[in-house]
Amino acid sequence: MADRSLKDGSDAHYEFTCTPCSKDNIREEADKYCPECQEYLCKTCTRYHSRLKALQQHKLLDKSDAKQGVVVSRIKCLFHPDREIEMYCLTHDMVYCLLCIATEHRSCDGVNTIEDVSKQCVTQAEIQSLLHGTQTVQDKVKSLTVKQKQNVTAIEKEKEAIEGKLDDTVTKLMEHIRTFERETAKCLNDKYSTLKEELVSATIVSSRTAENLKQTKEQLHTIDSLDLEQQFVRMKLMKKTVQDANTFITEGEAEGTKFIVFTVNKELTDIITKTNSIGEVTTGIVHEQKLKQRQYKIKSTKEINVKLSNDKLEGYISDICRLPDGTILLTDCYNNKVKRLNTNDSVENVYDFDTRTTGICSVSNSEVAVKLNNNKIQIFSVGSSLSKGRTIDIQHGGQLGLTMFCGDLWSSASNDVNVYSTSSNLVKSIVNDQNGKSIFKSCVQNIAADPDKVIVTDCSDGAVCLNKDGMVIRELRDSRLKYTAGVCVADDGTVFLCGFASNNIVMFDSDGNSLGELIGKDSGLKKPVSMCFDGTKNRLIVGLLNKDTLFVFEFA
Numbered sequence: 092m093a094d095r096s097l098k099d100g101s102d103a104h105y106e107f108t109c110t111p112c113s114k115d116n117i118r119e120e121a122d123k124y125c126p127e128c129q130e131y132l133c134k135t136c137t138r139y140h141s142r143l144k145a146l147q148q149h150k151l152l153d154k155s156d157a158k159q160g161v162v163v164s165r166i167k168c169l170f171h172p173d174r175e176i177e178m179y180c181l182t183h184d185m186v187y188c189l190l191c192i193a194t195e196h197r198s199c200d201g202v203n204t205i206e207d208v209s210k211q212c213v214t215q216a217e218i219q220s221l222l223h224g225t226q227t228v229q230d231k232v233k234s235l236t237v238k239q240k241q242n243v244t245a246i247e248k249e250k251e252a253i254e255g256k257l258d259d260t261v262t263k264l265m266e267h268i269r270t271f272e273r274e275t276a277k278c279l280n281d282k283y284s285t286l287k288e289e290l291v292s293a294t295i296v297s298s299r300t301a302e303n304l305k306q307t308k309e310q311l312h313t314i315d316s317l318d319l320e321q322q323f324v325r326m327k328l329m330k331k332t333v334q335d336a337n338t339f340i341t342e343g344e345a346e347g348t349k350f351i352v353f354t355v356n357k358e359l360t361d362i363i364t365k366t367n368s369i370g371e372v373t374t375g376i377v378h379e380q381k382l383k384q385r386q387y388k389i390k391s392t393k394e395i396n397v398k399l400s401n402d403k404l405e406g407y408i409s410d411i412c413r414l415p416d417g418t419i420l421l422t423d424c425y426n427n428k429v430k431r432l433n434t435n436d437s438v439e440n441v442y443d444f445d446t447r448t449t450g451i452c453s454v455s456n457s458e459v460a461v462k463l464n465n466n467k468i469q470i471f472s473v474g475s476s477l478s479k480g481r482t483i484d485i486q487h488g489g490q491l492g493l494t495m496f497c498g499d500l501w502s503s504a505s506n507d508v509n510v511y512s513t514s515s516n517l518v519k520s521i522v523n524d525q526n527g528k529s530i531f532k533s534c535v536q537n538i539a540a541d542p543d544k545v546i547v548t549d550c551s552d553g554a555v556c557l558n559k560d561g562m563v564i565r566e567l568r569d570s571r572l573k574y575t576a577g578v579c580v581a582d583d584g585t586v587f588l589c590g591f592a593s594n595n596i597v598m599f600d601s602d603g604n605s606l607g608e609l610i611g612k613d614s615g616l617k618k619p620v621s622m623c624f625d626g627t628k629n630r631l632i633v634g635l636l637n638k639d640t641l642f643v644f645e646f647a
Contacts, residue, residue, distance in 0.1 A: 123151040127175075148175070166324050169331075176324050179208045186327045209323035213314060214299070215526060221329060222311050222525075223563070228336040229304040235343045242348050243290050245555065250283050253353035257370065260355055271368050279353070279372040286349055286374050290529060293343065298556030300336050307332050347376040352646075366538040373375045384600055385583050387609055390647040391522035395436045395632075398639035402426045408634025408641060409491055410537065411579075411623035412459060413452040414473060420459060421634060421641070422448035429461055429477065436643075442477040444469075450502070450537075460500060462493040467498060468511070478600050483515040491620070492547070496540040497559045503535040508547055510561070512630035521561040530555055530563055538623060539578045539586075548575040548587055554588055556603065575624040577633065587631060589619040596622075596633070609644070 108123035110130035118242060121131035124141065126273055127149045132140055141144050168174045168188035178192045179185075181201020192202055257279075261272045302475055307329045355370045403421070409424035419432040424447045431440040449463035454470060458480070459468045466488035469481040485502055492503025499518055500511045506529065507522035524530055532551035539546050544564055548554045553568035553575055567586060569636040573593035580586050584601030587609065596610040609631075610616055619642070621634035 107131045109136055111136050121154050124154050124156070125149050125151050135417065145336070146643060148532050153435070158281040158500075166328070168319065169328070177205055177221045177321075179203050179205055179327070184327070185331060186324050196300060200247070205320050209320045213322040213326050218311055218314060219524075219526065221326065221333065223330055224307065224333050225304050225307050225311065226562070227341065227564075228333050229301060229308070231340050232297055232301045232304060232336055234261070235340055236294055236301065238348070239290055239297060239343070243287060246286060246290070246349065246351055247281065249351050251278065253279060253351065253372070254598060256353060256355065270434055275368050275370055276370065278368075279351070282350060282372050282374050286351065290349065293346075296339065297343070300339055304336055340584070341472065349374060349376050351375075385581070387581075387585065388647045389644050391645045392614070393643050393645070394640040395432070395643055396640050397421065397423070397430055397432075397438050398424075399428075399430075399438060399441065402428075404636050406639040407636050408621055408638070410450045410452075410462075410493065410621045410643075411634050412453055412455050413623050413625055413627075413634055414459070415456050417625070417627040418473065419623065419632065420473075421621075422451045422461065424448055429471075431477075442471070447489070449489060451492050452494045452500075454495050454500075460493060460495065462488060462502060464489045468493070468502070478531055483511055483513070485509065485511060486517075490534075491536050492538040494540045494543050501538055501540070501545055503538060503547070506531060506534060508535060508538070508545075508557075508561075514535065519561060521557065524563060530557075536576045537578050539580050541580045541584060546578050546580065546589060548578050550574050550576070550591075554578055554586070565604055567599045567605070569597045569599075569605045571595060571608060576620045578620040579624045579631070580628050581624045585626065589616075589622055589633065591618055591620055591636070594619065596631075 105118065107124075109117075109119040109121050109132055112119040112133060119133040119135075122134045123132045123137045124130070125132060130145070130152070132155060132158070137151065140149070140151070165177050168176050168191060171188050171190050174188035176186045176188055176189055178187050178189060179202070180187060180192065180196045180199045181203070182199035183196070187196065196202060212408055222339040234616060257272070257275065310325060310329060314322055314445060317325060338385040352373050352375060353370050354373070356368065397408070404425040405424050407425040409422045411419065411421045413419055421430050421432075423430055424430070427444045427447055428449055429442045429444075429451065430438045433439040444463060447464035448461055449464055451509065452460050454460050457473050459471050459473055461471060462485070463469060466485055468483040468485055470483070472478040483500070486509060487502070487504035490503045490505060492508075494501050498513070500513065501510065502509050507520050509520050510518040512518055522530060531547065531549040534550045536548040536550055538548075544556045544558060546554050546556050546567070550572055551574070552572045555566050556564040557562050567588060569588075572588060572590040572595070574591040575588050576591040578586065584607070586599040587596055588599070589596045593609055594612040595614075596616070596619070598609050599605040600606055616633065616635075617638070618636040620636050621631050623632045625632055629646045631644045633644070633645070635642065
């Protein structure tokens with residue numbers, strides 16, 4: 092088609108027309124595309140575009156490239172929105188524009204162009220790591236936002252309570268004290284307004300931070316569509332968003348919970364004519380105390396014999412459960428029994444089954460669930476004896492592992508975990524992550540839960556921690572563990588894992604860091620498969636394969 096310029100009404104058809112020319116009602120065939128200006132340019136406009144100093148750094152694309160979807164606007168600098176990000180600073184591990192580098196990073200090491208440092212694609216591992224990190228921080232921001240809103244509600248109630256106390260005090264006093272009442276009320280309102288303004292402002296920042304994290308998650312899902320430079324830039328910016336959110340959380344948690352207190356002036360009724368206020372209004376902060384990580388040291392070790400005269404086989408304590416009242420129940424798999432220990436650690440109550448018992452967990456203050464080899468979960472009421480209740484149909488009943496978490500029963504099922512409602516419905520099966528990769532290294536074994544996660548051992552060097560949605564929170568790994576089987580959690584969040592083949596017990600803190608061995612292979616522990624932390628008696632109870640005794644490790 093011949094090059095030509097046509098006014099309105101022309102029957103000429105171009106797939107792409109020049110954007111600047113169209114503003115003057117001229118249809119001119121486009122030759123280039125500018126991602127920064129987001130405009131198509133004809134040959135004439137392309138020449139003028141390249142002559143302007145402010146536009147000389149714009150990289151023009153052929154219109155065919157624009158049609159194929161490779162048009163990507165360059166990302167602008169966080170600190171200078173009118174400038175493009177072109178440089179990377181290794182010292183601060185962040186991307187900047189040239190002005191930032193010239194003014195703030197001239198003495199930094201490792202300053203390079205984006206083109207030089209973005210030679211490789213962002214890996215799926217990096218994306219997943221940042222995605223999980225973003226989710227974690229997002230959850231914390233949401234939690235902090237809820238706490239701040241609750242704080243606003245709390246101080247409103249405190250204000251109402253103080254006003255009531257103030258009115259009661261004023262009623263008992265003579266009429267001339269009304270002047271003092273107004274002064275105290277004004278002080279209260281001033282402090283309340285200031286405090287509430289601070290909290291509401293913090294809540295707004297929390298919501299904005301949460302929205303930024305939401306956008307970061309959305310961008311992470313589409314980052315593969317960007318070119319290498321833009322992937323690198325996006326990842327750095329998104330990492331900064333997460334870092335800033337973490338800093339915001341730390342600062343928000345450090346501020347604690349604010350409150351208002353009103354203290355009545357006790358001398359008022361005696362020296363009413365000499366006082367100048369009804370009471371004092373003050374504000375304060377209560378910092379929530381996190382449960383301190385304990386240092387676990389073994390004070391003594393003993394064995395508890397749980398064999399009964401009618402046991403036909405050598406014991407196999409497949410699971411151990413502690414009820415809220417301190418009652419200890421255990422499943423003797425080979426002898427098809429649930430056994431209960433009394434306060435003297437003697438077996439005082441037994442329930443016999445016609446099939447093997449593979450798992451047990453507390454369902455409520457007075458109920459337990461027992462996992463059976465015949466693909467059933469039997470619910471029992473616990474009183475002076477065990478009273479059979481409802482039955483839940485499951486799969487893989489012969490597999491170890493059962494726990495109650497967020498109102499559902501989580502059951503090991505070979506290479507995955509099945510989640511059942513208490514009404515016997517299969518809620519979900521957990522086997523793969525978002526990328527279709529298996530979550531567990533090997534066959535899953537025992538399961539334990541604390542208030543915010545489920546921990547699943549997987550016959551390898553540790554366990555996997557999952558949230559209520561089945562997403563991986565973290566992994567607990569230590570090369571000293573071989574064929575990990577048993578797991579339990581202490582009150583302070585410490586996780587204990589036992590190695591069936593390594594004959595040891597390794598501890599992890601609440602953040603997933605290995606604290607080393609609690610029990611080594613030279614302790615006499617042989618083939619441990621189940622564990623229970625007994626906070627009432629400050630001890631760890633361990634069940635073994637082919638053993639009629641429990642190992643009990645008492646802490647100092």
